[in-house]
Amino acid sequence: MDCRHGKRLRNLSASDRGVMRLNQMSIAGLDLLFLEVNNMEESLAFYSGLPGFDVSTHNPDSEPPMATLHAGKLKITLAQHLETMLRRGRGVNFFLGVNDVDEYHRALTERGIVVPPPADEGWGGRFITLQDPDKYRFFFVQWLENRSEHEERTGEEAVPIA
Secondary structure (H helix, E strand, O other): OOOOOOOOOHHHHHHHHHHHHHOOOOOOOOEEEEEEEEHHHHHHHHHOOOOEEEEEEEEEOOOOEEEEEEEEEEEEEEEEEEOOOOOOOOOOOOEOOOOHHHHHHHHHHHHHOOOOEEEOOOEEEEEEEOOOOOOOOEEEEEEEOOOOHHHHOOOOOOEEOO
């Protein structure tokens, strides 16, 4: 079998073949978020109230109590672990892509969820931020190819956050 450098694969060392295999691998995406929570019922109420999040399983009698939700192809597993001294969510941020962040914001506010309006940032995303009961931060992001797309869609110039 030939590799792209013209050498026969069998002539390569085992370590070179291993490097080639690693270079051919790729990450398909984020499949699962496993979050430890302090209060399962409070966390389930939060997540099931978000558009696009559906509860798949809820096992309150298991040890630990667990629940699984789906948001598109992403699976989120919640496990209740009571840790009164632990500060969960500190420094943890999740960025979840949405097709239309303005529409997602509208759907949240229609459900009574208080969230600041979408904002644009210099890194190429228009987003809203929510924090769950355990202080995990979720950014719901609409990735912009360029600022003119937002300007064309809304008629207003994108203003970066200070």
